[in-house]
Structures are given as C-alpha cells and as structure tokens.
Amino acid sequence: MTGSLDLLVNAVISGLLLGGFYAAVSIGVAISFGLLDIVNIAHPAFILLGSYVAYLANVYLGLDPILATVIAMPFFYLLGMALYQIYYVAFERRDDQSLRGLSFFFGILFIAEVGLILAFGVDLRSVQAWYVSGNLDLRVIELPWRLLVPFALGLVMVGGLQLFLSRTFVGRAIQAVAQDQQALRLMAANPTKIKRIAFGISLATASLGGAAMIIVIQAIEPSIGREYIGRIFAICVLGGLGSFPGMVIAAVTLGVVENLTATFLGPSWAPAVSFGVLLITLAVRPSGILGR
Amino acid sequence: MSALLHVERLSKRFGGFTALQEVDLEVQAGERLGLIGPNGSGKSTLVNCICGTLRNEQGSVRFDGVEMNWLTAHQRTRRGLARSFQLPRPFGSLTLAENLRIPILYTVNARDGQALAGPALLARCLELLAQVGLADKAHRLPRDLTQIEMRKLELARAMAAAPKLLIADEAMAGLSHAEVDEIIALLIRLNGQGVTVIMIEHIMRAVMEFSQRLAVLVAGRKIADGNPKDVVRDPEVVRAYLGE
Amino acid sequence: MVSSVAREEEEREGLRGLGHIAFIGVLAVAAAAVFGIARWIDNSYAFFAAYVVVQYIVLGTAWNILGGYTGYVNFGITAFFAIGAYSSVVMYKLTPWMPLPVMILVGGVLAALVGLGTGYLTLRLRGVFFSIATLALAVVVQTLITNWDFVGGARGAYVLRPRLAPLIGGEYIQYLFLVMLGLCVVSLATARAIERSALGYGFAAIRDDEAAAEASGVPTLKLKLIATALSGGFMGMAGAPLPYYVTYLDPASGFSLNYAVNAIAMPLIGGTMSWVGPLIGAVFVGGLQEYIRASSLYTYFDLNPAFGVLITGVLMVVFVILAPQGIVGLFKRKPR
Numbered sequence: 094m095t096g097s098l099d100l101l102v103n104a105v106i107s108g109l110l111l112g113g114f115y116a117a118v119s120i121g122v123a124i125s126f127g128l129l130d131i132v133n134i135a136h137p138a139f140i141l142l143g144s145y146v147a148y149l150a151n152v153y154l155g156l157d158p159i160l161a162t163v164i165a166m167p168f169f170y171l172l173g174m175a176l177y178q179i180y181y182v183a184f185e186r187r188d189d190q191s192l193r194g195l196s197f198f199f200g201i202l203f204i205a206e207v208g209l210i211l212a213f214g215v216d217l218r219s220v221q222a223w224y225v226s227g228n229l230d231l232r233v234i235e236l237p238w239r240l241l242v243p244f245a246l247g248l249v250m251v252g253g254l255q256l257f258l259s260r261t262f263v264g265r266a267i268q269a270v271a272q273d274q275q276a277l278r279l280m281a282a283n284p285t286k287i288k289r290i291a292f293g294i295s296l297a298t299a300s301l302g303g304a305a306m307i308i309v310i311q312a313i314e315p316s317i318g319r320e321y322i323g324r325i326f327a328i329c330v331l332g333g334l335g336s337f338p339g340m341v342i343a344a345v346t347l348g349v350v351e352n353l354t355a356t357f358l359g360p361s362w363a364p365a366v367s368f369g370v371l372l373i374t375l376a377v378r379p380s381g382i383l384g385r
Numbered sequence: 386m387s388a389l390l391h392v393e394r395l396s397k398r399f400g401g402f403t404a405l406q407e408v409d410l411e412v413q414a415g416e417r418l419g420l421i422g423p424n425g426s427g428k429s430t431l432v433n434c435i436c437g438t439l440r441n442e443q444g445s446v447r448f449d450g451v452e453m454n455w456l457t458a459h460q461r462t463r464r465g466l467a468r469s470f471q472l473p474r475p476f477g478s479l480t481l482a483e484n485l486r487i488p489i490l491y492t493v494n495a496r497d498g499q500a501l502a503g504p505a506l507l508a509r510c511l512e513l514l515a516q517v518g519l520a521d522k523a524h525r526l527p528r529d530l531t532q533i534e535m536r537k538l539e540l541a542r543a544m545a546a547a548p549k550l551l552i553a554d555e556a557m558a559g560l561s562h563a564e565v566d567e568i569i570a571l572l573i574r575l576n577g578q579g580v581t582v583i584m585i586e587h588i589m590r591a592v593m594e595f596s597q598r599l600a601v602l603v604a605g606r607k608i609a610d611g612n613p614k615d616v617v618r619d620p621e622v623v624r625a626y627l628g629e
Numbered sequence: 630m631v632s633s634v635a636r637e638e639e640e641r642e643g644l645r646g647l648g649h650i651a652f653i654g655v656l657a658v659a660a661a662a663v664f665g666i667a668r669w670i671d672n673s674y675a676f677f678a679a680y681v682v683v684q685y686i687v688l689g690t691a692w693n694i695l696g697g698y699t700g701y702v703n704f705g706i707t708a709f710f711a712i713g714a715y716s717s718v719v720m721y722k723l724t725p726w727m728p729l730p731v732m733i734l735v736g737g738v739l740a741a742l743v744g745l746g747t748g749y750l751t752l753r754l755r756g757v758f759f760s761i762a763t764l765a766l767a768v769v770v771q772t773l774i775t776n777w778d779f780v781g782g783a784r785g786a787y788v789l790r791p792r793l794a795p796l797i798g799g800e801y802i803q804y805l806f807l808v809m810l811g812l813c814v815v816s817l818a819t820a821r822a823i824e825r826s827a828l829g830y831g832f833a834a835i836r837d838d839e840a841a842a843e844a845s846g847v848p849t850l851k852l853k854l855i856a857t858a859l860s861g862g863f864m865g866m867a868g869a870p871l872p873y874y875v876t877y878l879d880p881a882s883g884f885s886l887n888y889a890v891n892a893i894a895m896p897l898i899g900g901t902m903s904w905v906g907p908l909i910g911a912v913f914v915g916g917l918q919e920y921i922r923a924s925s926l927y928t929y930f931d932l933n934p935a936f937g938v939l940i941t942g943v944l945m946v947v948f949v950i951l952a953p954q955g956i957v958g959l960f961k962r963k964p965r
Binding site for chain 2: 840841
Binding site for chain 3: 132134179183191192193195196197199200201203204206207208210211316319320322323326327330359361362364365367368371372375376379
C-alpha cells in the first residue's frame, strides 16, 4: 500500500509543481484574453518561439536558458505591440472581431508553427543547465529541479505582474481598460495605447514561458504548441477571466489532476483532461472559480 | 380580468450591484404605459428581464397567463412579447427588407395558420417599412442609414413580430420634433390595432402625450405608478429627477 | 447571403434563378463533364490531384455553413474529418464488404453526433468558447485514436484498395474521385439551398447579431446545433474515403494541421458569404499549392514541401485583413 501511496503523493506534488509551470505559460493569455478580451490562440506558438530562443542561446552562446529569454523579452514585447497594432487596425476598430480575429490568430499560429518547422525541423531540441536534471533532496521528499525552477519562475512572474497591475499607473490603467474603456478615455489616457502595452507584456511573458517550457518538457518540437492551447484556455476559463489568483489556482488544480491521470491511467490521456476540465467549467460555471 | 403582463417582485443583481429590486408591474391588455427614470435606474435591465435577454434571480414574469421564467427570449417573442433595442442592433449584412423578414419568418410564421411566403412576405416587409418611412431604402444595407433611420428600423423590426405587447426602449432619442410626433402617432396607431405598448423614454412631452399610465423607476425600484398627471407631481419623482 | 439589389431584382436571371432540383442537375452535369474529361485524359496522377481539390471543396463548404453563414469558427476540422476516416477503417476491418457510400454515411452521422455533443455543451456561451472547445476537441480525438490499437494506434492502419472500381471499371482511384464528386454536388447544393431558405436567414441573423436574432424569435441554440451537425457531418463524409485514398492512415497524417488550415483558408480566401466562395477558394488555393508543388520552385530554391501550405496560411491572414469578403467580394458589384 505504501507503494501506491508514495505514487499518489509524488503525483500530487509534482502536479503542484507542474501547476506553477502552467501558470507561467498561461499568464500571457490571462492578460490578453482575461483583461483585453483578445482571443490570442497563437500564444503557445510564441511560447515555443521563446523555447527555441532559449535553445539557440544555450547551444550556440552557452547562455543559461532563463537568462537568454529575459534578454529576449524586450523583443517579444515589441513584437506584441506590433501584433496588437495590426489586430487593432484590421479588426478591433472595424468591430469585426469574432470570425476574422480568430482566423487571424489561427493563421499566425499556423505560420509560426510551419515557420519553426522550416527553420528547425521536427527534431527534438533540449537545453543544458544545472537544473535540467537532478533533484532537490528534502529528505522527506525529492523535488526535481526541472519542475521546481519553472514553478518558481511561474510564481515570480505572476507575483510580479500582480504587483505591476496594482501598484503602477500603467498597471492600473490596464485594469481600468479591462473594465471600462470610456472612463479611461475621460481620464485622458489612451485606451488603445494601454492595450498595446498590455498585449506587449502578454507576449513578453511568452518569452520566459518558453524557457520554462523547454526546461520542463526537455525535448521540444514545433507541434507541441497546439497541445497547450486547450490547457492554457482551460486554465484561464477555470480560474476566471480577469483574476490572476484564480488562474494560479486553476493552473495548479489542472497540474494535479493531469498528473494523477497520467500516473494512474497512463500519460497519453493527459490532453483529454484539460478538455474535460474546460467543458465541465463551461457547462457548470463559465465564470470560473474567481471570475468577475 | 388578469393583466396581460404581470411582473412580480423582480430582482436582478450583477455581482454585488443590485440593478432591480423587487419591481412589481402590471400592464393591462390594450394599455399604453410609459416608463421613465433617470439614467442607470434599471429600465433597460427591466426590459431585458421581461423579454428574457437576461435572467432575473428573483420574482416572476407572467405574460398572457403564462409563466415566462423558464422560457428563452425567442420563445417569449413567439408568444407575442416584442421589444426594440435602445442602441439599434440591425442585421448588418441583410437589407432592410430582409431585416424585417427575420421576425416574420421566425415569429409570425411559427404561429399556426399565419405563414407568409414569397411575394406576400416581401409585401409585408415593404408595408412595415412604409409605416416607419423607410420604404425607399428597402434594399439598402443598415450601414447606409442614419442613426435616426436605424431607430425606425429597430421599431419596424419589433412590429414585424406582430406582437401583443411591444416595448419601445428609447426609440425617440435624438429625433426631431416632427419625427417624435411621427413615432408617437405610429405607436398610437399600433395601440389602436390592439397592441399593448410600453414606452420607455426620456422625452417627457412624448411620454405625457402617449401614456395612459406612468411608472417611474429610480435606482432599481419602482417609486410611482399611476395617472401621468399625478405621477409627475409626486414629490419623490420630482426629487429623483431634479435632485435634492 | 448576397444581400444586394442583385437578389431581389435578378432572381430570375442565370444561375441564381434556378430551383433546387435544376441546380443539382446543373452541378451533376458539370461533375459528370469533369469526370468524363479526367477519364479521357486517363492519367492516374490527375485523379489523385483532383480528388484532393474536390475534397477541399466539400471541407470548405462544410466549414462555411457554421463559419461563414452562422459566424461560429470551428477549428476542430481535423477531429470531424478523422472521425469519418477512422470509422471507415473500423468498418474496413469489421465489415469490409460494406460499400463506400454507406461508409460515408456512417462516418457523416458519427461526426455529426460528435458535433452535436460538443455544440450542446458549448454553444450556449460566447462564440469564442465554442471555437476554443473545438481546438481542444481536435487534440482529444487525436489522443483517443492514437491510443486505440484496433485502428492501429500510433503505428497506423493499412487499407487495401480494391484493384477494380465498382460500377464504372478502371482504377479504383477513379471510383473514389467519382464518389467525392458526388459528395461535392450534394454539399454545394445543400449550402445553396440553405442560403435561400428560412434556415439560412436564421443563420445570417445569428451571425450578424445573436441577441437581436433571439429577440426576433430565432431559436438560436437550435439553429446553431443544426449548423454544427451539418458542418461536422459533411466533414466526416469528406474524410470517410480517405483510408482508401492513402492506403496507409496514421494519426500524424490523418490529423495533419494542413487539413484544418486549408478548410478554413479556402472559404476565407474565396468568400464566406455564399456557396461559391469555398468552391473558388478550393480551386484557387488547391491549384496554387499543386502548382507550387509540381513546379521547379521547390528544387530550385531547395524548399521544404511545407512551403506550399505556409503560403496558404500567409494568404489567409492577408485576405482576412485586407479582403474580408474574399475573392467573391472583390468581384461583386457594389449595390447602388
């Protein structure tokens, strides 16, 4: 019995750690969808882009993957602003968001994936760093570094962004634009500019998320992105759009449930879990755990 | 005789904000009811709850003797409860005539023995457009219309559903004096044909001219309901509109 | 919905004026002509290439019923398509004597049911949630099938193509092409019939403003479910002959993202407002991809085969931004 209790405990704990990683990759969508109501289904493609940046910097420059993606963040930020500008001019301004906006991002997702295939091929890529293998030995339990570091990264990202949103002017403006654009205009702040900044931030998180991804998953290849769309949106919906704490709870919950499923039913069932979670949430409580 | 529309203790909350608090309202068949109230008092929310666009947490809506609470908006429209939207919501890719086709196809035609088709259907659309003065633009798209014309289209679309009760939600905002008269005349004519009308308006002249009875909604509660002349002299109503 | 003067005033002219039966007749004649020409050319490769284009006409038309007409974007095309394909694999293993048209019907019904189920759970909410759910659905169906050993799992399944085509003789691929042409006629005729019917008006109302549609008496949930079932069903039917076409079906190719992108890009590029759009889009884009593949561009620039599909993706994004009405929209007369 201790064997399977051990298994259970391990599954729960690594599920929790996995949840931190999920938070790291979902925070971007929590901003773009949760706060800006932009359905950027291409977000996982940008995360993968971050992973490949980490890979290249690691293999050719010997840089630590996390450091590399931190350095890359400003570029992702600019890319996000440019992407938002196109989206805004083409769709938001014309108030034609649903069909064409979604198709636009789907197109971006596809182009990014095929672009990555053309550039890097479908071979698996991984990075080298001290935390990619080995465990933190706490005597009672052993925590793998490759889960622990992204978990910490995820918490730092969410915590940092939450502080940014509540303590800085721009952050509060972003929260305001999520709630009432008209009022924001009256306060002489330009909603479009604020949204552009927010979307830029959303994509910048994808850079770090990419580092987390390649550390956790170890071996990445371009088609992995698609698996994460369901997960990320399931997390954001379950957590409640507009709530970072909700998103973290949802991420951790999903991590645990998925891991338990993988441990006791087999790893190939994991993608079905997020879909199931998404459907159940939408059917039972679409506003999510802590949604507005 | 029981009322055509019977709203009882209707409450609606949005998170922590109570938009409507235990509103009671009765409308007799054939009546002309005016509903006024300051901005944000919950008039449109009340309409949305009556028509099923929003679900009320508490209270009931009885229309034509039938409990409406579990019916969807389209089911309520089919039973004869129609409304126009405060901010016009036309079907942008369809011509004006086609815009009116929708309620006819899905409301009138769904009722036994009344189905219109082919040329008769088109004729009815044109007739309705003529009543609001839009017949010459029957084959244009809504984006070619002025704001005022869109309101008229909005009204025509509600009329196309051949309702027993029509709720006109601020249909006259921004209209000229003459146009307001036009709409009042139209609604009175409609009422003469047996349609019960609830007029929600800010234009007091229109409300006074039109209503047989006047109700006032302030901060989600009904504070007055009765003869228009008495209601406008009610001190609480005056205070609500002019402030302390 | 060709919502301009054209409809009411030119109702009697040309293709627009044809009744449904007459239209099917015209399409059937056109299809027979296409088949006759292909048979006369008697080039196996031509049949294979043409099959793909016609398959995409069906996929694009199917997607457009829910996407272009009703305004709900289905990203899970691969799920419905593969349900059709894999139901054929199952029948091939269990009841190999089953005629292909029956397999197509079964695949279509199964896919339609899955569409209904997904729709029932998600169509009461905002359109974006439905779209996200379809994305997740694609991954889940792929996972399920990859884990199902009976149909070969990840290793794939082999399907023997009969040597001779039933009814018409000649190579089996000709029969596959003929069947797909038939499916194409049915799907185009269905799409056109919908456009002009009360159902089509209901779809358009939902697309333009769902709340207003509901307030006008349109039973939006019911109509959306109908659209989802029709759309998913036709996708399943388009997928059913696939195992015979490829003879080796594995999840990696059966669930290839290319199907999804093409099925969406073609109607968007061709035009989403009428049945003509997906047809034009499939022929144009399919032809373009074929041209790129067959031309010396590849060898000259040493390009990856994925390049053709990348072009499609780029074209889709460009059209979505610059020409929202598609190719059809570029040629439509502006209403006076």
